Amino acid sequence: MNKVLLTSLLLATGLLASCDRTPAPTIPAATTGTVNGVRVVNTTTYQVGFTPLNGTDIVTNGKLDSAAVKSISAGTATARVCGQVQVQDTITAAISLDSTGSMDDNDPKALRRDAAKRFITRMSTQDRAAVLSFDGRTSPNANLGVSYLWQDFTSDKALLNKGVDNATFAAGGTPLYGAIVDGSNIVKASGGTNGSVLILTDGEDTNYVSSFQEAISTARTNGTKVYAIGLDAQNNLDFGELEDIAAATGGLFQKANDAAALDGFFDRMYNAFRAQGCVELVFTQKPAAGTDVTGTLNVVVSAPDRKSTTVEVPFAFTVR
Structure with missing residues (x-):
């Protein structure tokens, strides 16, 4: 009887243990991701913003376990x-669009208009944005x-889209640094949280209304990050100082070689504003300055109750 009782107890214990065993998660923590831009640390070290995604949904509770260059x-x-995913529940963004004369050549179909509207479409009801244009001819x-401020801060997407329509034209030179100062100042004056300037330009500063250092100091004083998209359709521009402004203020820079790519660039900038982590690349053998480097990163992403997953994501930047 004792043997029978002991056997029964052991069997019951085993059945209970098997019932309590939690199945291993099968849903992946992420299915893809985006590299949202680059931040130049020094001549050999470059940081990129990375947002994990499940389909098109941002994985806000994702953890970046490791990264490697594939x-x-x-x-x-x-x-x-170099940094875990930081989530911003509320976005306050000044969208500043280059309206200089060269846009007629570099973006003849005004594709920047639809690209900016893509960013606006993804905004939540808590987010606020303003729309500005800058050139050397239009009176500020x-x-x-x-x-010129076409639409002050609002969550109304119809008003913001109308502001983008009004801001999409071409005239005058490029007061780039002054536009960054303006964008930072109105963000600060709005009193909004997580303030940033999202600026698109197709040229280097030619107006000299404000200096490179003034753009950095104003943004730092105001606590606004500068996220910049440089459109280099003719492949003849030096965006080094714009990259430095983005890096010095905690923002990111992206270079587009074709206006048709702007839609994706603004989309990735929204990812950067909403939730992103940081991956740092360090060259052990560095190519010549000016080399356009492309490649693929393997980023291991985990999340609660999800299967740890390796995400492959492309990156691109110009070596300084």
Whole structure:
């Protein structure tokens, strides 16, 4: 009887243990992701913003476990995680669009208009944005140095889209640094949280209303990050100082070689504003300055009750 009782107890214990065992998660923590831009740390070190995604949905509770360079077009580099995913529940963004004369050549179909509207479409009801344009010919608003404010801060997407329509034209030179100062100042004056300037330009500063250093100091003082998209359709521009402004203020830079790519660039900028982590690449063998480097990162993403997953994501930047 004792043997029978002991056997029964052991069997019951085993059945209970098997019932309590939690199945291993099968749903992946992420299915894809985006590299949202680059931040130049020094001549050998480059940081990129990375947002994990499940389909098109941002994985706000994702953790970046590790990163590695899978492929690279020039030189050799290592990668590591340099920051976990930081989520911004509310976005306050000044969208500043280049309205200089060269836009007629570099964006003749005004594709920047639809690209900016894509960013607006993804905004939540808690987010607020303003729309400005900048060029050397249009008279600025009384409280601004070089920019014209087409729509003040609002969550109303119809008003913001109308502002983008009004801001999409071409005239005059490029007061780029003054536009960054203006954007930062109106973000600060709005009193909104997580303030940023999202600026698109197709040229280097030619108006000299404000200096490179003034753009950095104003943005830092106001606590606004500068996220910049440089459109280099003719492949003849030096965006080094714009990259430095983005890096110095905690923002990111992206270079587009074709206006048709702007839609994706603005989309990735929204990802950067909403939730992203940081991956750092360090060259162990660095290609020549000016080399356009492309490649693929492997980023391991985990999340609660999800299966840890390796996400492959492309990256691109110009070596300094």
